[in-house]
Each structure stands twice: as C-alpha cells, then as structure tokens.
Amino acid sequence: MEVQVKIAISGKGGVGKTTISSMIVRELASRGRKVLAIDADPNAGLADAFGYDRETMGAIVPLVERKALIEERTGAKPGESGGYFALNPKVDDFVSRYSVDVNGVPTIVMGALKEALSGCYCSENTLLRSFLRHLMVERDEWLVLDMEAGFEHMTRGTAQSVDLLLVVVEPGERSISIARKLIELAEHTDIPKTRLVLNKLHGEEQALAVAGKLGSERVIERMPFDMQAVSADLSGAMPYEYCPELVAKIRSLVDRLESLTER
Numbered sequence: 001m002e003v004q005v006k007i008a009i010s011g012k013g014g015v016g017k018t019t020i021s022s023m024i025v026r027e028l029a030s031r032g033r034k035v036l037a038i039d040a041d042p043n044a045g046l047a048d049a050f051g052y053d054r055e056t057m058g059a060i061v062p063l064v065e066r067k068a069l070i071e072e073r074t075g076a077k078p079g080e081s082g083g084y085f086a087l088n089p090k091v092d093d094f095v096s097r098y099s100v101d102v103n104g105v106p107t108i109v110m111g112a113l114k115e116a117l118s119g120c121y122c123s124e125n126t127l128l129r130s131f132l133r134h135l136m137v138e139r140d141e142w143l144v145l146d147m148e149a150g151f152e153h154m155t156r157g158t159a160q161s162v163d164l165l166l167v168v169v170e171p172g173e174r175s176i177s178i179a180r181k182l183i184e185l186a187e188h189t190d191i192p193k194t195r196l197v198l199n200k201l202h203g204e205e206q207a208l209a210v211a212g213k214l215g216s217e218r219v220i221e222r223m224p225f226d227m228q229a230v231s232a233d234l235s236g237a238m239p240y241e242y243c244p245e246l247v248a249k250i251r252s253l254v255d256r257l258e259s260l261t262e263r
C-alpha cells in the first residue's frame, strides 16, 4: 500500500515552517501523491507560499470564520457559551466544499483557534477538532499541517493524531529550547514520531551544535541558510520554484518521509 503520512510542522516563530511546509506540499504533488495542505496558523500564509494568488482570487475565508456553517453543524452560535451543541458535527464534506485549489493541491485555511479572554469559542473549537480528527483518521492522503509558532497546538491537542511531528529548528537558543519543549510535549501524546529539520544553517559546525543539543538521531534533514529564500520572500516568489538548493534538500527529506512506513 502507498504510504500516506500525516505531518504537523512546528517550531519557533520565523524558523521556516511555512517555507518548508509549502515545499513539501509541492514536492509531494510533483510526485503525483495525493496531498491535502492545511494552514493551521491563525496568521495564515501557507497557500500564498505555494502559489495562491490573492490579487486575482481574493482572500480565502478561514473555516473558523464561517459562522453560519458553525452554527448549522454544531447547533450553537459561534462565541456563545453554555447551552448544548453537537459534539460530533458532520465534517466529511468540508474538504470538497471548502478547500481551495492551489497549484493542484487542495488547501484549507483553518483560521484562529485561540481561546478568547472572555467568552467561549466552544462551537468553533469542537468543529475544528472534529474536522482535524476526520482528516487524520478517515481520509486517505498525505496531510501537511503548517502549525502556528510555539507549542499551544500541542497543549490544545490540535496536532494530536498526526503520524509525525516535524520540528523546524534554526541555530539559536530560543529555537532550540522551543524544539526541546515540543519534543517533550509530543512524548506525552500519541504522536508516534518526532523529527527535526535544522534550517538556516551556516556551516557544519552549527548543524553539529544544534544536533548535539537535541539528539542527532532525531535529525531528518539539514537545510542551509539560503539567500535565494530571502530574495524569494522579498519578491513574493515561491521557494519551490526559486530555491533549487533548498528543493534538493526537500527531495531527500520527502524520500525519508516516504520510507517512514511503519505506523
């Protein structure tokens, strides 16, 4: 049977999660794999990173902002606390109805899952959680989830049923300590595997230093700091089309993901 890995990509802010997610998605698509891309960062940017053109297509409405849908499926108005709402809302039509095609890849923007300071986002949370569970358990395809920076998604359980947590780390103490915390949190969930992608490396010494602190056995790929990525970002170009050095690394990373067969 073909391997289909459900992957969440996590790490400190700005380490390259979206860049790497977008390149993995494009590489899988170019191999003819069935893949679904999920932007799970409240500050959405994944679709743009692999080719969504807002100017011509308009902004994508995040799932969490579909108030009528949330009410229809959960029986409760978004933001309302108390009362009853369906705990197992129907979500199996969301991919066909609410995904947007980006360069041939169906993509869903989840929107902000944050708890508000006052009031409750119970119905939205229930719906998104049910949807994520459906994606992980009932659907037959690769799943690439671009998570928000930090580890709130781990404590909230959003990434809970993935097969693999990919933690992106750049050489730097804050990034390393967030990665350490993510590894630790993942050990207390059912996530079977956690791997590290070292990014923005300036030379072998930095790779060794980071690997030394987090465990070299967990490192699945090392990516150099690439000026092309900086220029791509500045000019709005897609890294998959603009950064051959990084794409080569992503290819070997995807080869390794494809060999992570055992669940």
Ligand SMILES: Nc1ncnc2c1ncn2[C@@H]1O[C@H](COP(=O)(O)OP(=O)(O)OP(=O)(O)O)[C@@H](O)[C@H]1O
Residues within 6 Å of the ligand: 012, 013, 014, 015, 016, 017, 018, 019, 020, 041, 148, 149, 199, 200, 201, 223, 224, 225, 226, 227, 229, 230, 232, 233, 246
């Ligand atoms: N290997 C690399 N070399 C140089 N620059 C890189 C590399 N990878 C990513 N970048 C740059 O780092 C910046 C942040 O990247 P990206 O948006 O992918 O990070 P992120 O982790 O998703 O950030 P956020 O936490 O804000 O979602 C971008 O300008 C991107 O082009």
Ligand SMILES: [Mg+2]
Residues within 6 Å of the ligand: 017, 018, 019, 041, 045, 146
């Ligand atoms: Mg990002």
